[in-house]
Amino acid sequence: MGDFSLELNEDQTQIQKWVHDFAEHTVRPVAAEWDEREATPWPVIEEAAQCGLYSLDFIANAWADPTGLMLPITMEEMSWGDAGICLAIFGTTLGVVGIYANGTPEQVMEWVPQCFGTPEKIQLAAFAVSEPDAGSDVSSLRTRAVYDAATDEWVLNGTKTWITNGGIADIHVVVASVDPSLGSRGQASFVVPPKTAGLAQGQKFKKMGIRASHTAEVVLTDVRVPGRCLLGGKEKLDERLARVREGRSSGRSQAAMATFEASRPTVGAQALGIARAAYEFSLDYAKERKQFGRAIIENQAIAFKLADMKMRIDASRLLVWRAAWMGRTGKTFESGEGSMSKLFAGETAVWVTEQAIQILGGYGYTRDYPVERWHRDSKIYTIFEGTSEIQRLIIARNISGVHIK
Numbered sequence: 331m332g333d334f335s336l337e338l339n340e341d342q343t344q345i346q347k348w349v350h351d352f353a354e355h356t357v358r359p360v361a362a363e364w365d366e367r368e369a370t371p372w373p374v375i376e377e378a379a380q381c382g383l384y385s386l387d388f389i390a391n392a393w394a395d396p397t398g399l400m401l402p403i404t405m406e407e408m409s410w411g412d413a414g415i416c417l418a419i420f421g422t423t424l425g426v427v428g429i430y431a432n433g434t435p436e437q438v439m440e441w442v443p444q445c446f447g448t449p450e451k452i453q454l455a456a457f458a459v460s461e462p463d464a465g466s467d468v469s470s471l472r473t474r475a476v477y478d479a480a481t482d483e484w485v486l487n488g489t490k491t492w493i494t495n496g497g498i499a500d501i502h503v504v505v506a507s508v509d510p511s512l513g514s515r516g517q518a519s520f521v522v523p524p525k526t527a528g529l530a531q532g533q534k535f536k537k538m539g540i541r542a543s544h545t546a547e548v549v550l551t552d553v554r555v556p557g558r559c560l561l562g563g564k565e566k567l568d569e570r571l572a573r574v575r576e577g578r579s580s581g582r583s584q585a586a587m588a589t590f591e592a593s594r595p596t597v598g599a600q601a602l603g604i605a606r607a608a609y610e611f612s613l614d615y616a617k618e619r620k621q622f623g624r625a626i627i628e629n630q631a632i633a634f635k636l637a638d639m640k641m642r643i644d645a646s647r648l649l650v651w652r653a654a655w656m657g658r659t660g661k662t663f664e665s666g667e668g669s670m671s672k673l674f675a676g677e678t679a680v681w682v683t684e685q686a687i688q689i690l691g692g693y694g695y696t697r698d699y700p701v702e703r704w705h706r707d708s709k710i711y712t713i714f715e716g717t718s719e720i721q722r723l724i725i726a727r728n729i730s731g732v733h734i735k
């Protein structure tokens with residue numbers, strides 16, 4: 331007893347500093363430029379690969395941290411540098427999580443290294459679930475996967491939308507329906523290997539924020555992948571579908587839910603990084619900027635804003651760390667603690683960045699200062715990886731045991 335501590339250990343402090351240095355010296359100076367260009371920041375990804383930040387090794391070590399905090403710490407620092415570039419570098423982990431969550435150990439060994447490639451030949455991964463008519467409601471996916479026993483191949487057809495790294499990734503993990511009559515319980519995940527015929531990028535979206543991160547449609551037209559690309563394997567899928575058809579539990583939705591809950595704090599940590607950036611910037615500004623013969627921070631109206639910003643940021647971090655620790659140590663998310671962390675950190679980032687604009691006044695509204703960009707960037711955190719409404723649904727269902735709609 332007596333060993334509870336919120337102090338980071340030596341390893342964590344070192345990594346935090348290392349990632350922060352990268353964010354400060356390599357990411358932040360080019361953040362505005364890549365936001366304007368709205369293109370994938372390959373030179374930054376290359377630097378991240380060269381120093382080992384963009385690598386399987388780094389991610390595997392961060393994951394292995396027994397406290398669960400290494401990944402959120404990394405995300406907070408990177409996103410403090412720039413959330414769009416952070417996603418351009420770490421969007422690959424969405425695909426990696428998709429493979430880990432459903433793949434056999436052999437499939438993990440085969441595909442996960444290919445998600446990263448090498449510093450000489452960088453590869454990216456994408457995780458494609460959302461469709462034009464299936465966003466929050468993932469049970470209604472239309473993308474179909476049909477098994478061709480003659481060739482032991484799966485044939486995928488459909489259109490995915492809003493996919494981070496969609497079309498530019500080397501590995502696409504695609505969720506498709508094998509038996510549409512079973513809703514989400516009739517779905518399975520497939521790896522589409524590099525250069526597979528029939529997979530094409532559709533439109534690339536022009537976004538409000540995180541513009542250095544590539545978001546596009548992925549069109550699948552008679553995409554044939556070998557049988558071994560079905561994550562988890564056919565035997566397991568057939569067993570699962572049989573169980574569902576007999577009216578027994580698939581056992582899968584619970585596992586999938588646990589995976590999502592465990593990865594949500596990582597997303598919350600990105601929002602946290604943006605909020606902290608905006609808070610630090612506006613605190614400095616408020617001490618410098620003089621009106622009526624005094625620094626604007628001497629007015630309670632401004633100082634209290636900053637007090638609330640700092641408090642909500644710290645509260646976000648505590649929720650993020652708690653959920654990350656729970657995920658890593660196998661605790662049950664009884665009240666949707668993963669959802670809480672992403673929801674609270676996302677909404678805090680939107681609120682804090684708006685306050686930051688207010689503190690900077692007219693300057694805050696211009697592109698000469700970064701706070702307007704941070705506000706634009708923050709908004710995605712109430713939308714992707716489950717909207718704020720969906721997070722509230724998860725929490726409400728968990729705490730009540732009632733199937734709230």
Ligand SMILES: Cc1cc2nc3c(=O)[nH]c(=O)nc-3n(C[C@H](O)[C@H](O)[C@H](O)COP(=O)(O)OP(=O)(O)OC[C@H]3O[C@@H](n4cnc5c(N)ncnc54)[C@H](O)[C@@H]3O)c2cc1C
Nearest residue numbers: 457458459460465466492493494545714715716717719720
């Ligand atoms: C930049 C970006 C990157 C993305 N990256 C990926 C990716 O890599 N892979 C991927 O698969 N997807 C990705 N997405 C998709 C993202 O996850 C979806 O946009 C999100 O799940 C919401 O779906 P939707 O946009 O269709 O909104 P909808 O589901 O149509 O929701 C519209 C509104 O209705 C609300 N709503 C819906 N259902 C309910 C309900 N039952 N109760 C209360 N309110 C409800 C929502 O909260 C929202 O406010 C990305 C999206 C963006 C914008």
